[in-house]
Amino acid sequence: MADEQAYYIEKHEIPVDSDEEFNYEEIPLEDDYTSVVEEDLDTALRVINEAKGDAEAANVQGTQLERSILTTRPEVVDDFVRNFLVRMGMQKTLNTFQCEWYELQQKGAIRDDYSTDVPDVYTQNGNLETETKYLRKEVEKFKKAAMQAREAYVKLRKERDYHRMHHRRVVQEKNALVTEIKKLKAHYASYEPTLRHLKTKYETAMKEKMLSKLEKDRALGQVTGLQNTLKNIDALKDTSSVGAPPFMPAPSQRMCKKGLELSVDENGLGPSQRALVEERKKQEAGKDMANAGQQKKHENDSEFPVDSGINPYLIYAKNSPGHLTRTGGFRLTSTYQAHSLAVSSIALHPRKQIIATTSDDFTWKMWAVPSGDLVMTGEGHTDWVSSCDFHPSGGKLATGSGDTTVKIWDFSKAECVHTFMEHKHAVWGVSWHACGDFLATCSMDNTSKVWDLNSLRCRYTLRGHTDSVNSVQYVPYSNTILTSSADKTLSLWDTRTGLCAQTFYGHMYSINSATFNTKGDTIASCDSYGNLKLFDVRTLGQLASVDIGPHPTNHVSFDSSGQLLAVSSNDSTVKMYEVSSGKVTSLIGHEDAVQATLFDRAGEFLVSAGSDYTVRIWS
Template sequence: MTTSKQQDSITGSFNLGFTSIPAENDESFQYEDVIEEDNSLTEEEEDLEATLLAIKQRSDGIQPAASKTRNTITRPGVCPPPESVEDYLRNFLLKMGMTKTLDCFQTEWNEMLQKGLLNTELVGAVADVYTQNHRLDSELANVHRERDEYMSIASSTAETLTSLQKARDFHRTQHKRVLQEKNRLIEDMRKLKIQCGRYEPAVRQITERYQSIFRQKMLVSLERDKALAQVHRLQATLHNMDLSERRQSLNQDTREARCKTKTPSKKTAEFSGSVKHVARDSKFPVGRRGNNLPPSMKERPMDSHVPNKAKADGFQLRSTIKAHSQPISCLARHPSKCVVASSSDDRLWKLWGLPRGDLVASGEGHTEWLSGVSFHPDETKLGTTGGDASVRIWDLSKGQLVLSLQGHSGVTWCCSFHSCGDFVASCSIDCTIKVWDLQSERCRSTLRDHRGSVNSVEFLGSGSNTLLSSSADKTLRLWDARTSLCSQTIRGHSSPLNAATVSSSSSTSYSTIASCDSSGIVMLWDTRNLAAPSVVVETGPRPSNQVAFDPWGKMLAVAGEDGSARVIDLSTNQVAAVLRHDDAVQSVTFDHTGAYLLSGALDGQIYVWS
């Protein structure tokens, strides 16, 4: 009797077929006592083939080779041996799950073998056609299974192929578009190269012409300076000779007068007339300390106009003036009217009425961009500086050029008028400051101690002959305009200075200097002690371009490169307001009453804050 494990092994080892077994009556069978034998199998006999071999050896002594031959798995292309009928029946019963019938068959078969009633030679074998059919059925099932697997693989492969074709078409389209853009760019580059090739001779010619003109200009400027120096020396020599002749003539006339009557002679009268002759050069006024306010503001009560902290905090944009088509370089307030002057890179200066922004006057004459603008103390003239290295004086009533002062060898940045109106000081990128006499229309002195571009210059108050200058050499300097000597050098900034100004308020007995540099540092200096700054305010890291006091010295406005104008409350020395712009702020100023703050930006607009 086989176990379930042996049955499974038999199912996989034998070919099964269908047959009919006639029913027998168990009552007519004569049972005999069966001697119990030790039929236990060892572990080696657990295998199906070993089990069958042991059964055959015990029953009829069949050789193990024959059992192995019957149970050998057939290979394709090899004719299998014929299968015995008993094996066929066992396989059939196992295949149909008829285990009870199989047990009865095994029992009866073994009894007949034990009694010797069974002749194995008469049993025979199953025809080969059944074995072939079974083998063909197995092969057909394998073929169907493989076909299904191949169809599944083919389906997934077809989907992958479709997606790859779509990706290929997409990338092919993108590749064609990129090729078209590449060809278009190549064509544009070819056209640009052709155009550049056409422009290169003209650019080369213009460059050579510019260099030659610049060299000629420098040579002419050097020769002019030499000639002017010679003229000045000759004039000084003639003046000294004239003085000596006059002294000799005076001594001679005095001696003759002593000898003669008291009636003056004709020669004496002529000499007296020559002594009274007024020289063409202007004279500097005697320096004095006192009220620094403009004359139009001295009688105005100050308390009603002084802005308080709340007003410093509350600046709001009132209006904007589209003043120029190019960036604004400088703003200057009118001494006594609600008018502001502006200069720009478009080579124009303009006057605007506040607060509506009405155009009052304009002028054009500079050959390069304008860098600075300043009002004359008599309020009828205007001074401008620019990239053409000149200082020009304009008549505001007519909008015409009155005087052009040439002498700097580089760009002039700004100018400042003396309170007497006879002198104007200008600073330049050539590291010099020149003081011009408007009566004699010549340069009276040149101040040369700075080691970098002089970016601002300003006279200190009404009646003062002292000049304040700031330079890219990181220093401030105070100059005596009469002697052309530097009276004091102020150090404290660690970056190049962009601008400096002095307060015009008379509320205190001393003045305050404000300076700003390219690192955004603003410093306030007490003129009584210039060894160190009294206040340091950081507005950086972007540069601060300009500083301006309000008329009463209570607030300080700072123009920033970061697109903002800051208002510093000088009572607390803190930034009270930050006024945002769309672009960098180049210049700031208050109107003459302090009611409006004006800022000029790179976008060509004047912002009016109140």
């Protein structure tokens, strides 16, 4: 039906093109194409980029052309008024204006000149006003950015100046240290000839000693032989007096006997025997005189007490630490600035709630705890004061200093009553004997000394450590002292003889502090790499080793129960170590390295002092 009703105006047939009937012409390759193919990758990329740039430039030109072609139709007066009212938000006025405008327009009351276009100046003013607002906003934004950039610049400049100043200070310190090292090297080099001479003398003395020992043994053998000969002669005399000798001697024996009878004295000794006996007597007389010289004592020397004293503080060892029974442990209760420089050590008065502190500002002070009231100040050292310890009676104080001296201060006289000056380098520690007549000190000169307070002289110099002796402490109510050294060892010394009784090994770094517990059976020590170790005095074995580093540890102290350790650390904290459980906690409060800690007798509070010039009380 559809084909029958179709009406054609004109009919044409379009032949189908075939690719096979079309003749293609061969286009030869040109030289330019060959050169393009042979170009490298960089050239191709450059050509592509140039093409992209040309295309973008063409697009920009086209856009500008389109913008130039477009014409802006100016607004008429009524549209301008409407837009103004809309922009200002005057809706009621807009409605009123439209009503009146259309009403007047219908009535024909509006003249043709009222419907003309608005002058371009108003349009331009509006555009300029809009652009001005936009630019003001941009100016404010850039102003804020400029202020921030200025603040950042000022901050960076201050940091640069600070680091520059710090760098200069470090360079100055480095130069000063280099100068000091050169001086020390020169100083040590000046001692080399003396050391070689002393070594030669020592070797010579040892050889003479060995020779004298051999001579002594030879003389003793000769004397023993002579004594046996004399016994035989006496036996012969006894038999001759009886008249019936038990045997007939051989001819050679008879000749010897005859010769002896011709030259012996009334004691039965010949000339050579008499000479040997006289020489032996002289040697024994010289030995007796030497022993008498060694045992010669000063008339005011004190006698060491019998090593059987009872520690009255053992009663506290039965109690458990207070902080283990209270919730939360120790808390910081008071802080006060004790000195103008770092506080180096603390000591507790044996009878009163008073502590003594020493500092790098060349002074020591006494404070009432826990109130923090200043009791007394001592000045007299010419360098930093490293340590202090109260006399057992509480009436005196001993201090050691970097000026190589040890001073004894009497509170009743309010002055220094004596100064010991035999140490060659800085004094690191002091400790009183329980009897109060002896004082032990340790020094950077690798020695410890025992001083007699009655004769005011050094009784013994304890030599054995090969590096600085950093701490010293009398074992409670005994004649034994404990020393720790930078040679990584601990030593026990008998102060009655000045001999080393035992040495403990185990630390790998310089030991800064060591102490005994109240019972005197356990030693705790800490080193410069933050390692804490416990040793058993009875078995000489290591009980525990704890790494609380990596910051150095400066001081260690037991509480009265012996179950809790306070360790001063360079990370501005006090490490609390529980011996039974091995648990480690930290007391945070100091602003710089902690140099010393101390428990009171009853374990109610802990006192700590540090490089932030303060003393803090934890209770």
